Amino acid sequence: MANHLDNRxxxxxxxxxxxxxxxxxxxxxxxxRARQGLDAGVALTRxxxxxxxxxxxxxxxxxxxxxxxxxxxxxxxxxLLRDDALQAVAMTIGEHFLISNFTANIALPGAGSMSLHxxxxxxxxxxxLQPWAMNIIWCLDDVCEANGATRxxxxxxxFTSPEEVPDNxxxxxxxxxxxxxxxxxxxGRLWHTSGENRTADQQRRMMFAYYSTDFIRQQAxxxxxxxxxxxxxxxxxxxxxxxxxxxxxxxxxxxxxxLTGKKT
Amino acid sequence: MAxxxxxxxxxxxxxxxxxxxxxxxxxxVLTGPVLTRTRDALYRAAAEDRRRQREIETFALDFGEVQAxxxxxxxxxxxxxxxxxxxxxxxxxxxxxILGWPALLGNISANICAPGCxxxxxxxxxxxxxxxxxxAGPQGLNCAWALxxxxxxxGATSxxxxxxxFNRPVAPxDMAATAVxxxxxxxxxxxxxxxxWHKTGANVSxxxxxxxxxxxxxxxxxxxxxxxxxxxxxxxxxFGSDTMLTLLGYKSQGFGLINGKSPR
Numbered sequence: 001m002a003n004h005l006d007n008r009x010x011x012x013x014x015x016x017x018x019x020x021x022x023x024x025x026x027x028x029x030x031x032x033r034a035r036q037g038l039d040a041g042v043a044l045t046r047x048x049x050x051x052x053x054x055x056x057x058x059x060x061x062x063x064x065x066x067x068x069x070x071x072x073x074x075x076x077x078x079x080l081l082r083d084d085a086l087q088a089v090a091m092t093i094g095e096h097f098l099i100s101n102f103t104a105n106i107a108l109p110g111a112g113s114m115s116l117h118x119x120x121x122x123x124x125x126x127x128x129l130q131p132w133a134m135n136i137i138w139c140l141d142d143v144c145e146a147n148g149a150t151r152x153x154x155x156x157x158x159f160t161s162p163e164e165v166p167d168n169x170x171x172x173x174x175x176x177x178x179x180x181x182x183x184x185x186x187x188g189r190l191w192h193t194s195g196e197n198r199t200a201d202q203q204r205r206m207m208f209a210y211y212s213t214d215f216i217r218q219q220a221x222x223x224x225x226x227x228x229x230x231x232x233x234x235x236x237x238x239x240x241x242x243x244x245x246x247x248x249x250x251x252x253x254x255x256x257x258x259l260t261g262k263k264t
Numbered sequence: 265m266a267x268x269x270x271x272x273x274x275x276x277x278x279x280x281x282x283x284x285x286x287x288x289x290x291x292x293v294l295t296g297p298v299l300t301r302t303r304d305a306l307y308r309a310a311a312e313d314r315r316r317q318r319e320i321e322t323f324a325l326d327f328g329e330v331q332a333x334x335x336x337x338x339x340x341x342x343x344x345x346x347x348x349x350x351x352x353x354x355x356x357x358x359x360x361x362i363l364g365w366p367a368l369l370g371n372i373s374a375n376i377c378a379p380g381c382x383x384x385x386x387x388x389x390x391x392x393x394x395x396x397x398x399x400a401g402p403q404g405l406n407c408a409w410a411l412x413x414x415x416x417x418x419g420a421t422s423x424x425x426x427x428x429x430f431n432r433p434v435a436p437x438d439m440a441a442t443a444v445x446x447x448x449x450x451x452x453x454x455x456x457x458x459x460x461w462h463k464t465g466a467n468v469s470x471x472x473x474x475x476x477x478x479x480x481x482x483x484x485x486x487x488x489x490x491x492x493x494x495x496x497x498x499x500x501x502x503f504g505s506d507t508m509l510t511l512l513g514y515k516s517q518g519f520g521l522i523n524g525k526s527p528r
Contacts, residue, residue, distance in 0.1 A: 045523075054524055067523045098487075103524075123485045123518075125400035215392040215487055217368070221513070221520040223493030224527050246494055249370065249392055249487040 014092050018157030018190040025084055026181035035140050037073030038104055038205060041066040059112035062197065066104040069207065071226050076102060080209050081238055085136045088185040089211045092131050098243045100212040101219035107148030107197040107204040116170055120188040123216065127160040133188025133212040140205035145175040147204040148197035152176065156191035165191060215249050268425060268444065271452065275357055278455065282362065286428035286460035293354055294451040303411040305343035306374050306475055310336050326464065332380035337373045338490055339477060341497040346372060350479050351507050355407040358455045359481045362405050369511040370404065370480040371489035377419030377467045377474040384464035386443060389480065391433045397459065404458035404482040410448045411475040418474040419467035420445035421454065428459035484519055
């Protein structure tokens with residue numbers, strides 16, 4: 001259980017393995033609320049967008065994608081702002097980070113695999129020496145190889161350039177395994193892909209709370225997409241984490257303050 | 265004094281200058297009534313800010329007498345003439361060559377250095393990036409518009425020619441590096457890449473004002489300095505060209521999305 005994980009061992013696992021499993025951190029009631037929220041998200045996406053298939057990401061429609069979770073139900077904002085999740089993120093990428101995205105991927109029987117990638121390699125030029133992003137992967141079902149658990153390439157969070165990715169990387173991937181109600185904290189440099197759901201009748205619901213360091217542009221445009229009443233309900237910390245404040249990418253000035261020893 | 269490139273209207277030569285020196289000066293881009301209207305619009309906005317006491321108290325990159333170094337933020341929301349600077353074809357030609365397209369406008373702000381202005385701290389614009397900086401080249405580009413003559417004694421932006429090739433931020437011991445003023449006639453555009461060390465010069469003249477508008481462009485993965493979705497006046501969303509809406513992130517790929525799609 002999560003409370004058996006002290007900060008030191010979490011940090012050690014994140015550094016050594018590039019991920020850390022926080023097993024069954026959600027109560028039965030929290031898990032149920034998250035599942036209900038996701039059901040609503042699937043229905044809303046079908047109604048508004050006409051489809052839950054994103055051909056850019058997934059080979060077939062058995063992979064269901066739901067975007068914009070924090071706009072759909074307050075339970076998703078609770079998950080994003082949970083102390084255990086935020087601590088895992090801060091431990092890995094430092095205190096200055098933003099909520100970049102929060103989406104769900106439901107692998108229905110027959111769902112295929114996307115392409116192998118690291119979240120960081122998709123976005124920033126090499127060398128990838130430090131973790132600048134982290135996924136908090138919420139598991140709403142028991143996830144295992146057969147039902148399409150995310151597959152990762154062990155040790156690949158240490159790759160600093162594309163040349164280090166082996167040709168047979170996909171064969172070397174292994175599936176995460178986690179019971180429903182867990183989250184997996186995953187370093188943005190770890191190479192991974194979604195698995196295939198080869199079961200006859202199991203769905204595999206995972207939600208990806210994606211955080212990135214504050215000089216990286218967010219994947220979702222929260223200012224335009226979060227309803228006004230949701231924005232108004234956020235506290236100061238929440239507003240800052242969603243990047244809704246006037247101060248943008250101003251690390252340059254922060255750096256100069258420390259250079260000169262002066263403060264404005 | 266270090267050898268400096270001559271001002272040139274040739275983009276080919278300008279791009280070579282940027283590779284070798286980190287910057288280039290393009291003369292006579294704004295002329296006649298266009299230059300007058302742009303300059304008038306900036307001084308009018310500056311005067312209104314001062315009259316209404318709407319100036320930000322200090323900016324971390326400035327030092328000395330703040331009254332003599334006025335910053336005017338987000339000029340895009342102040343007058344449509346600044347839209348013409350942000351999407352000036354010549355500026356965007358440099359942006360396309362150096363950053364690729366689409367690119368983002370991270371900020372467009374002005375700085376008026378009056379007699380007595382002490383100048384600013386030496387810095388590179390991509391200092392938000394942790395070291396080591398990528399080998400992939402500059403992640404941003406500054407197009408600085410001289411609305412007055414920039415001279416050695418009125419606070420012309422000073423640069424350390426070739427310093428972009430160090431590919432690292434300014435360290436405390438570099439603060440004394442020899443910076444040379446970028447002298448340029450009113451209406452010139454000065455283009456410098458994001459690794460070039462530069463600073464606001466000191467205005468030691470008795471009566472010469474030095475107004476410049478600085479348009480900061482980045483690759484699309486970099487978070488903007490200005491939160492356009494909070495601060496931009498609605499007319500630009502309404503009337504802005506596709507190019508402008510791309511620069512501001514309203515037309516987008518991969519980042520700043522709504523339901524996985526471009527906001528516009």
